[in-house]
Amino acid sequence: MTFTAPVLNYTLLSPILILLGGALLGVLVEAFVSKAMRAVTQLSLTVGTLVLSLAQVWRIHNEVSMSAAMGSVIIDGPAVLLQASILIISIISVFLIADTDHFTALAAALPGSEEERHSLETGNQVTEVYPLTLFAISGMMLFPIASDLITLFVALEMLSLPLYLMAGLSRRRRLASQEAALKYFLLGAFSSAFFLFGMAYLYGYSASVTYAGIRESVVGGSGNDVLLLVGMAFLTIGLLFKVGAVPFHAWSPDVYQGAPTPITGFMAAATKVAAFGAMLRIYYTVFANAQWSWSPLLSFIAIVTMLFGSLVAIAQRDVKRMLAYSSIAHAGFLLAGVIALNKAGLEASIFYLFAYGVATVGAFAVVTLVRDSSGEVTDLNRWKGLGKRSPWVAVSFAGFLLAFAGIPLTSGFIGKFSIFSAAYESGAKGVVIAGVLSSAIAAFFYIRVIVLMFFTDATQDGTSVQLPSFLTRATLVISIVVTLVLGVYPAPLLNLISHFSTFIR
């Protein structure tokens, strides 16, 4: 038996390799750099790594290859777009993570224990969140470019495991945070099992784990359809869990609420890009010919997800939970782009993912700023009169909410229009009607928050808006500018996406 050495195209893989290298360096920094210098070193290292990786993505943007890693990853137009989106969203999220006040000083210490108190008092803040973030991002980068199920699964775990940990790092309300982490981990592990189960069936169906191999069997139609259907169904469950679609959404409100807010924003935005990126590739290439087997079910899930997310969001009294349900509704809208299964649908989905991701990070950036003496204030009733106290913060939050609601002149409207028209074009009229209806429902609770901020008088309870740090301010400014510019003049980005949006098979 002879082994052939794997042939790797390091240039094409470099965006991910750079991130992994940065993450490993981050672990060393954690161990060897003095505590005074640690935070700033980690931050510069992380941002530098992300920027370098983005530059590398730019360098390879015209490359198309199926053999970058022995057929395990695909580099093509959508891959580049999705990777660039993930990196841009990550950079502005890291700006929020830089505010260490959100994170526990010593995650290993028990809540309320002597060690915890000691590390708080001595200012011995550990910063393992940075390397964890980089590990998660590298998983996210790999997820949408994987081209066999094994790589896909590895990427899934690579992005999930750090996120489970990061969800438990909150400095305040640590028990809730740890509960969120545990819940996320258990349900995530459960969905991974489904995912593996589906993989096994697909292997049984096609005797292959590569996308190309499975696709060939689907096109040929010679295999056992039961195996295909079961495999598809279970793989889909694993993916739907990650994007938070109904009925696999149960984790998201608790995790959104419990996790440190910068992590929630990062998770909500970047994970969606990665997971939908992978989903788009799988449905648009591997399962495209079995459309009639999955499309009706996925349409049903999309409709239920949109309506459920919008309806339940109305009842929320906590801003993070409200945003969680809003993100469930948005997962439904994004599923419409998967169902569309046409070029317009792919373009619309990529645009939507980017626009939504940026607005989401911006919205959570605002959440990090509203505090009282014991930390963030997420009870909506205490957001009353925010518009009076800090008009600019409130105005930008209103801008993000209007974008989520899909009001014209924001990026959300262009995204919604393009995704609905693509779905309608493919004949999914029911999905579009449900989408329009749930947009109307959703408008209600977004507007309610605007009313609270601007039209209700403040109560004197010590809630105040923290003066944004330079980096938080940068995140806010970037996200609001992107949200508005993409609403008023989206043509350049749409052209760019349209130029790059062909999956190679």
Add this chain to the structure above:
Amino acid sequence: MNWLTLLMVLPLVGSAVVVALPKGNEKLVKQVALGSTLIVLGATVAMAVGFQRDNVDLQYVEKYSWIPTFGINYALGVDGLALILILMSTILAPVVVLAGWNESQGGRWSVKVFYILILVLETMMIGVFAATDVFLFYVIFEAMLIPVYFLIGGYGTGERSAAAVKFLIYSLFGGLMMLGSIIALYVMSGAQGGHTFDLAALSQLKMSSMTQNLLFLGFFIAFAIKAPLWPLHTWLPDAADSATPGTSVLLLGVLDKVGTFGMIRYCLTLFPDASKTFTPVILVLAVISIVYGAILAIGQRDLKRLIAFTSISHFGFITLGIFAMTSQGYSGAALYMFNHGFSTAALFLVGGWMISRRGSSTISDFGGLQRITPVMAWMFFLAGMSSLALPGMSSFVSEFLVLVGTFTRYPAHAIIATFGIVLAALYILIPVQKTLHGPTTPGNENLSDLNLREKIAIAPVIAIILVLGFYPAPLLNVINPAATHVIGQLGFSDPAPTSGGK
């Protein structure tokens, strides 16, 4: 020269100047706002002079690619109808700024924000009438809700935030119905020769009658909420009750016209067959609006709500005229839109001055104002007469044309609608009598009469009402060619020998 873009940019420049002004100097803010609206008015008049009135094609056409991926253009152009509505909007803007000089005082936010919102709104008011790309129209149609929402919720009185939310939710719901139809049109245009949002191209689309009916409804519901037509009107009295008088003028005088304008521009043009199919239902709703609005107006004890209900009645007349499908009806409706803007403005502004002086909007709190404040009383009287369409007032001409145009095809509807005129006499004369005449009741003795600024603000409005009442030809000459053209395109000819309004 890109006249229409210029008109849209000027208020934005004004608002940018307002933003840049130093804090604290409120008077300067108001002067800049007034100056900007006056410049816009001047530019509009200069543009209107060059309008070729016998040309039924769109004029002052501009077209630039905006979002090529979806075939969306920034496309503007006006016909006679759009021109007079833009003219109306740009006349009302400085009037509102001048008349409501102190309106912004009781707001949640600064005076600056108020005028920024007003100026941004003016840009959108011009754009919504000038857009000839359906997507552009939709964007402005929806986006203009936001400044109005903040104007009501931030500067209104009473239950202002609830009223603002009700207004926004109703309008957004209608807008989303329209968005559904627009997506369907877009997809169909893609299947029939390339994605486009050009109004003229979309009107050539072939579609089944079922599709056409559904899409028509999407548009019509949005416009019927805007206009507002019974039974979709319930947001209007609340909004008008809470908004400042100036905001109410813009809301009822201009924004609601987008509804009736849209019925003509979009419903009739895009879905001629469906328009005919739904005509019987719509005519009934219009007649109900006329009578219902009038009866409820009679029953109101609050001055602002009364004016709001009279408007519901008037919008019934406009809708009736549009869907009568005769050129007189159409001309009447178009003229009515213009006139209603001014008679409502007069009522709201004078009513608003009365209310702010008395500190109450309940009709029974007033009494005998004729003796105390003669000028204000006369102005209110004239505004009322215009609202009930007394001959000699501009609204008489339009109401007469609507009824004549309706009668030739739908005599029964016209006859019932005529009751609306009788009821109008009641809903105007009762409050006129209660507030102006009789002995001066306690609390009214020390009211002051209109000051110079208020007189200057109201004078052009009253002048337009009177001049056009005696001599409506300048406007009708602009409207009539378009009317004959539109009705002809729908495949109708006027049943009776045309008598016109010339």
